[in-house]
Amino acid sequence: MRRYVLALLPLCLVGVVHAAEPSAAARKLAQDALIVDTHIDAPENLIGDWNDLTVLTPKREFDYPRAKEGGLDAPWMSIFTSAEEDKDGKAWTIANLQIDAVRSLAARAPEKFALLLSPKDVEKNVGKVMLPMGMENGAPIGDDLGKVQFFFDRGIRYITLCHGEDNRIADSSYVETHTWGGLSPFGEKVVAEMNRLGIIVDVSHVSDDAVRDVLRLTDVPVIASHSGLRHFTPTWNRNLPDDLAVAIAKEGGVIQLSFGTVFLSDKQSREWSDKRAQMAAMKKAGKSSGEIDAFEKQFTKAHPAPVLHVDSVLDQVDYGVKLVGVDHIGIGSDFDGVSGELPVDLKSVKDYPVLVEGLMQRGYSEADIRKILGGNLLRVWGEIEAKAGKK
Numbered sequence: 001m002r003r004y005v006l007a008l009l010p011l012c013l014v015g016v017v018h019a020a021e022p023s024a025a026a027r028k029l030a031q032d033a034l035i036v037d038t039h040i041d042a043p044e045n046l047i048g049d050w051n052d053l054t055v056l057t058p059k060r061e062f063d064y065p066r067a068k069e070g071g072l073d074a075p076w077m078s079i080f081t082s083a084e085e086d087k088d089g090k091a092w093t094i095a096n097l098q099i100d101a102v103r104s105l106a107a108r109a110p111e112k113f114a115l116l117l118s119p120k121d122v123e124k125n126v127g128k129v130m131l132p133m134g135m136e137n138g139a140p141i142g143d144d145l146g147k148v149q150f151f152f153d154r155g156i157r158y159i160t161l162c163h164g165e166d167n168r169i170a171d172s173s174y175v176e177t178h179t180w181g182g183l184s185p186f187g188e189k190v191v192a193e194m195n196r197l198g199i200i201v202d203v204s205h206v207s208d209d210a211v212r213d214v215l216r217l218t219d220v221p222v223i224a225s226h227s228g229l230r231h232f233t234p235t236w237n238r239n240l241p242d243d244l245a246v247a248i249a250k251e252g253g254v255i256q257l258s259f260g261t262v263f264l265s266d267k268q269s270r271e272w273s274d275k276r277a278q279m280a281a282m283k284k285a286g287k288s289s290g291e292i293d294a295f296e297k298q299f300t301k302a303h304p305a306p307v308l309h310v311d312s313v314l315d316q317v318d319y320g321v322k323l324v325g326v327d328h329i330g331i332g333s334d335f336d337g338v339s340g341e342l343p344v345d346l347k348s349v350k351d352y353p354v355l356v357e358g359l360m361q362r363g364y365s366e367a368d369i370r371k372i373l374g375g376n377l378l379r380v381w382g383e384i385e386a387k388a389g390k391k
């Protein structure tokens with residue numbers, strides 16, 4: 001046992017030494033710039049394990065005091081439902097409960113939070129932590145196109161078309177089933193309806209074919225709310241390949257890069273796929289969910305997430321900016337959504353100044369840093385809203 005401790009010690013020390021302490025200039029820019037993070041999984045956790053996010057909540061990655069400390073202005077609250085919840089017929093109820101939870105968070109502390117329904121309302125709410133809502137998985141729409149309007153009216157401003165499995169709308173990047181070969185016929189209608197209403201189409205999680213179908217159909221830019229670049233994880237389809245990143249940018253869209261180590265590490269992304277394949281095989285062989293859960297726990301323990309630093313995120317920013325231009329790269333951390341598997345210096349919403357420091361050190365201008373932190377996303381959202389209702 002002691003040998004393990006000794007072996008781990010140098011790693012810990014490296015972590016301490018490398019963790020960039022943000023300069024006063026980086027802290028100032030993080031406070032001053034509009035930081036828009038398009039993916040924070042707080043709502044799911046609010047339902048599972050309620051905490052008061054208006055006050056410091058160290059066991060989570062997003063709360064009000066740390067959002068302020070990090071300079072975070074508009075964290076998109078992810079209204080997430082899983083493929084399993086869809087199959088169990090629970091997606092509709094769970095999504096609505098999560099929307100209620102976000103609305104009640106804003107209502108309980110109106111001096112701290114404000115729901116954000118339009119990019120036009122950003123200026124008047126500066127100083128508060130603004131809460132736009134995105135729906136991760138279109139499953140709660142069911143097969144009723146009218147529900148797109150329903151969720152727009154409830155405040156949803158982006159929809160990730162699917163999640164871990166193919167659904168009624170689109171194929172998922174997590175599986176090889178290719179049910180629709182991209183978007184379903186219903187999914188094509190959903191995309192058109194989202195364009196009409198001004199809901200952003202989010203292509204994170206969907207298969208490559210589905211991204212291509214979306215780009216063929218949509219007449220406004222799209223986003224990837226939380227994705228990495230497949231260049232860094234060549235076998236992991238969840239990250240975007242170069243050609244699709246270029247195609248998204250060409251349509252005016254933006255790729256919001258994630259901080260989770262699985263998005264950053266080739267090794268971890270391969271292990272993740274291996275784990276999922278083994279779990280799928282167990283399910284097929286009729287193993288109980290208890291056995292599958294136990295396997296997952298044991299696998300995760302045997303394959304711990306790598307120790308990474310902000311540099312891994314910065315490498316993706318650099319690569320992305322070279323590939324598609326600085327107007328098409330942003331951030332979608334996935335805080336509260338990756339079981340704490342994050343770079344050691346990007347652990348919660350108080351750490352955006354670390355990213356800003358890194359961008360400054362890599363020579364990005366203040367104007368470009370502002371674009372990456374939120375300017376690009378607000379431009380795209382504004383464009384989509386301006387074109388809504390024009391058809």
Ligand SMILES: [Zn+2]
Binds near residue numbers: 136337
């Ligand atoms: Zn996700």
